[in-house]
Amino acid sequence: MSEREYVIGFDADDTLWHNETIFENVHVRFRALLARYHDAATVDRTQFATEMRNLELYGYGVKGFTLSAIETAIQLTEGKISAEEIRQLLELGREMLAHPVELLDGVAETLEVLAPAHRLLVITKGDLRDQERKLRKSGLAERFRHVEIVSEKDERTYAGIFRRHGIAAENFLMVGNSLKSDIVPVLALGGSGAHVPYHITWEHERVENVPAAAGRFFELKSVRELPSVVAAWTRVTG
Amino acid sequence: MSEREYVIGFDADDTLWHNETIFENVHVRFRALLARYHDAATVDRTQFATEMRNLELYGYGVKGFTLSAIETAIQLTEGKISAEEIRQLLELGREMLAHPVELLDGVAETLEVLAPAHRLLVITKGDLRDQERKLRKSGLAERFRHVEIVSEKDERTYAGIFRRHGIAAENFLMVGNSLKSDIVPVLALGGSGAHVPYHITWEHERVENVPAAAGRFFELKSVRELPSVVAAWTRVTG
Numbered sequence: 341m342s343e344r345e346y347v348i349g350f351d352a353d354d355t356l357w358h359n360e361t362i363f364e365n366v367h368v369r370f371r372a373l374l375a376r377y378h379d380a381a382t383v384d385r386t387q388f389a390t391e392m393r394n395l396e397l398y399g400y401g402v403k404g405f406t407l408s409a410i411e412t413a414i415q416l417t418e419g420k421i422s423a424e425e426i427r428q429l430l431e432l433g434r435e436m437l438a439h440p441v442e443l444l445d446g447v448a449e450t451l452e453v454l455a456p457a458h459r460l461l462v463i464t465k466g467d468l469r470d471q472e473r474k475l476r477k478s479g480l481a482e483r484f485r486h487v488e489i490v491s492e493k494d495e496r497t498y499a500g501i502f503r504r505h506g507i508a509a510e511n512f513l514m515v516g517n518s519l520k521s522d523i524v525p526v527l528a529l530g531g532s533g534a535h536v537p538y539h540i541t542w543e544h545e546r547v548e549n550v551p552a553a554a555g556r557f558f559e560l561k562s563v564r565e566l567p568s569v570v571a572a573w574t575r576v577t578g
Numbered sequence: 579m580s581e582r583e584y585v586i587g588f589d590a591d592d593t594l595w596h597n598e599t600i601f602e603n604v605h606v607r608f609r610a611l612l613a614r615y616h617d618a619a620t621v622d623r624t625q626f627a628t629e630m631r632n633l634e635l636y637g638y639g640v641k642g643f644t645l646s647a648i649e650t651a652i653q654l655t656e657g658k659i660s661a662e663e664i665r666q667l668l669e670l671g672r673e674m675l676a677h678p679v680e681l682l683d684g685v686a687e688t689l690e691v692l693a694p695a696h697r698l699l700v701i702t703k704g705d706l707r708d709q710e711r712k713l714r715k716s717g718l719a720e721r722f723r724h725v726e727i728v729s730e731k732d733e734r735t736y737a738g739i740f741r742r743h744g745i746a747a748e749n750f751l752m753v754g755n756s757l758k759s760d761i762v763p764v765l766a767l768g769g770s771g772a773h774v775p776y777h778i779t780w781e782h783e784r785v786e787n788v789p790a791a792a793g794r795f796f797e798l799k800s801v802r803e804l805p806s807v808v809a810a811w812t813r814v815t816g
Contacts, residue, residue: 394672397672397675397676397707397708398641398675398707399705399706399707399708403636403641403642403645403705404641406645407641407644407645407668407671410648410664410668411665411668414661414662414664414665414668417661419660419661419662419665420661421661422657422661423652423655423657423658423659423660423661423664424652424657426648426652426661426664427649427652427657430645430648430649430652433645434632434635437635437636438635467637467641467705467706468637468705468706468727468728468729469635469636469637469729470635470637472729486742489706490706491706491707491710504724
């Protein structure tokens with residue numbers, strides 16, 4: 341039995357609560373709005389290209405998505421989109437921000453098991469106020485010692501979090517649905533990762549190769565497997 | 579001479595660098611865009627009302643401002659605004675985000691004097707990525723031990739920062755241009771405040787009454803006065 345304090349970081353969107361399903365629903369309505377002008381594939385491809393072009397300035401989150409959707413709509417209709425239709429896009433964005441928070445299956449029970457024994461953090465991208473609001477609405481806030489809302493989830497970001505919170509990489513396990521943002525950078529720093537795939541992955545978060553890190557990388561089907569994974573992980577590393 | 583560690587928090591927009599002048603310039607162009615429909619006062623009043631209505635969902639920052647400006651333009655033109663004009667509003671928003679960072683007079687020199695002797699923090703509202711970008715561009719990043727980008731600057735926020743960074747309120751001085759966000763909540767918690775007015779104040783940040791807190795509140799004309807104010811403050815409280 342180790343005296344070490346283990347720290348478990350959780351991604352939020354599509355790890356604690358549903359998010360990509362909300363975006364997917366909005367994409368369906370966005371395609372319908374532009375269906376007179378272009379097929380769905382063109383709409384999706386152009387919207388993604390606009391988002392990527394604006395990412396450096398806008399960052400992640402619903403506000404940037406909405407601005408990019410308006411830009412895409414103007415571009416794809418060659419300026420023929422009406423102000424009323426743009427008003428509908430603004431309304432779509434506000435609906436996303438006001439959307440109820442729906443926890444993923446098993447999240448509440450899993451956190452209840454893990455919180456008394458380990459230090460839990462949230463580490464998430466997105467708009468500051470939107471993520472704070474979702475955490476508040478989720479009813480999970482008190483399970484977490486700290487909440488880190490960051491503009492990018494790369495090695496530099498995780499290294500900064502380790503430094504700020506006095507975390508040794510070998511005591512840290514990150515749980516999330518994105519190999520790119522939640523797993524790869526943490527493994528690179530010597531930490532551990534538990535990947536819990538969500539049924540939809542945003543194109544920007546896809547990676548080709550599953551990381552190889554014996555004893556430090558766990559592939560889960562459901563967050564419900566996490567307590568036993570954590571038990572095995574602390575035995576091996578402890 | 580005291581052994582206490584003093585912590586000085588700095589607001590960013592309109593305290594370290596110019597911000598409201600950029601918004602003011604955009605307001606001028608926004609009024610011009612809508613001049614065929616309404617006078618400047620109506621445009622300003624409606625935009626402010628839209629921003630306040632959306633504040634809970636959008637928070638502070640350029641992206642929310644831009645979304646509100648598009649909404650205001652559609653409303654004030656009763657849907658007659660063209661897609662091309664909305665594209666210009668998107669472009670205005672991007673210009674604001676890409677705008678060069680212009681330090682206020684005396685900021686660089688003042689931080690150079692204070693940084694070796696005290697722990698300096700940035701505490702600012704706004705969009706996460708935008709504020710990080712401005713700090714990077716400012717060349718000031720290394721002067722600050724921590725940067726806190728928060729969704730609101732009220733007593734709860736400052737109390738959280740004190741807790742996270744192990745700061746005793748009596749050792750903390752906040753420097754900023756907004757009485758409402760930088761000074762009043764800090765004084766209420768027992769900290770100190772140095773108010774350095776900017777020549778423009780956003781309507782949302784205005785307060786009626788100057789706070790009274792003998793020995794803990796300082797009214798400055800320029801940030802250049804800060805080193806001597808800090809020297810006096812540490813003598814009194816030390």
